Amino acid sequence: MTEQRRRIVKVPDLGYEYEDVGPLAPSERRNYGPRKNLHATTTYRVRQLILDGELPPGQRISEHALCERCGVSRTPVREALKALAIEGLVKITPNRGATVVTLSPIELTETFAVMGALEALAGELACQNMNDGEIDYISELHDRMVDHYKRREIHEYFSVNQRIHDAILFGSRNDVLGAQYRQLAGRIRLARYQANFSERRWAQAIAEHKRILAALKKRDGKRVARLLRAHLNSKLISLLDVSGCTDS
């Protein structure tokens, strides 16, 4: 590698000089085109890859591999990784790249404590701000969730469960709260793949949800707050035990 190196040279008022090559063959064309906000798209896609478990916790993320997978250059990929690092889904070590975050039991416990406070606030505010239609809607969702529980349809159960929590969050009429909550919720979803599943825990979650709904109908904000906090706490306990978890 001792041969003469070659460089671009800057020419005043003319920009830069290159070898003249005429029109490019299609295979040499760069990947330009109408703007589609690649970095946002990429951030979204990588987030999904992580939350769906395709990139499991602890996994190293090679920029190059992600570029291939998403069909974009390194620039948007790097911006996406940086964004996800702030969100707490990815950990970046200088000069050594990015890995999917693994939450230690301590971090998991800490996160749940914060989540508890946020969800309690959401419940309290929701009791004040939701209209009757919203409560009816949540009640409906609850019934459907119980049906899925009875039929042991776990995937559908999870889905409806999340919609209930989303509805409470929406009912709180506080977007900042929603954003903070969802951020932490993403991190917790990471842990789900480490945990198992238990019939007993599932039944417990259903019982807790029943109490929460009842308090919600009475618009007893303080009680909803307390129950939600307890609900999260029992979820944490089941996550920390190897025995397993159900509720989201």
Added chain:
Amino acid sequence: MTEQRRRIVKVPDLGYEYEDVGPLAPSERRNYGPRKNLHATTTYRVRQLILDGELPPGQRISEHALCERCGVSRTPVREALKALAIEGLVKITPNRGATVVTLSPIELTETFAVMGALEALAGELACQNMNDGEIDYISELHDRMVDHYKRREIHEYFSVNQRIHDAILFGSRNDVLGAQYRQLAGRIRLARYQANFSERRWAQAIAEHKRILAALKKRDGKRVARLLRAHLNSKLISLLDVSGCTDS
């Protein structure tokens, strides 16, 4: 602009061809050197610029101007802006650049509600987890803060006040909580520059702090939580009134 364009051409197994220019003059040297994590440094510096009010809320941030100011290229600047956007200090509009966030009264109110929940949790946990030395230390800080109040040394007052809140946060022994809190605290500091200052509010803040300290000494977690929440609330009220604010 109809003249023939010139390009780089790719040569198999050889990389790229450039005009051969020999060694570069010093003025043409690129700004390379030992690694110092420019993007992290830049993020930090821009954050400070915003929090110190040098880039006021609503101000448009030109990438080019920031590059000049920080002496780096656009890459780290863009990464910094993206990171600050996630943090909520900056708002990025596609193809139209970044501006410093301005919090509307609604957003401010929402943020304070979340802050209240977080700080209440911090107080509660701190009562459980702090050792006696830490409480003594906070007590000391409190006395110093009161001194600054009596001498009307507002800058020093602010500084000590923040250290008290930091000590409580540390006492909670929950890093996730600390991170979330500080993130929101940054956004609130933005609003400070819109608000004024009132003697009455200052006195009120001191009185509230006195009660908080007393409850802290008794390790009455629930009461500390309630007082901190109320403290934040009265701060919000003073922020929303044009009349002004003091406490941080």
Added chain:
DNA sequence: AATCATAAAATTGTATACAATTTTATTTCA
């Protein structure tokens, strides 16, 4: 063969070229 030193490859960090947009300046026509 095991260990250390060295070289090559892979990977990350930064700068800058070119593309696409938006903003500003200029010209044209009523």
Added chain:
DNA sequence: TGAAATAAAATTGTATACAATTTTATGATT
């Protein structure tokens, strides 16, 4: 003159070149 059309400039978005590191592979020495 003023509004619309057009061109130029400025700004943002993406890709890629080169620099600096880290990781892996290779070779020398014992």
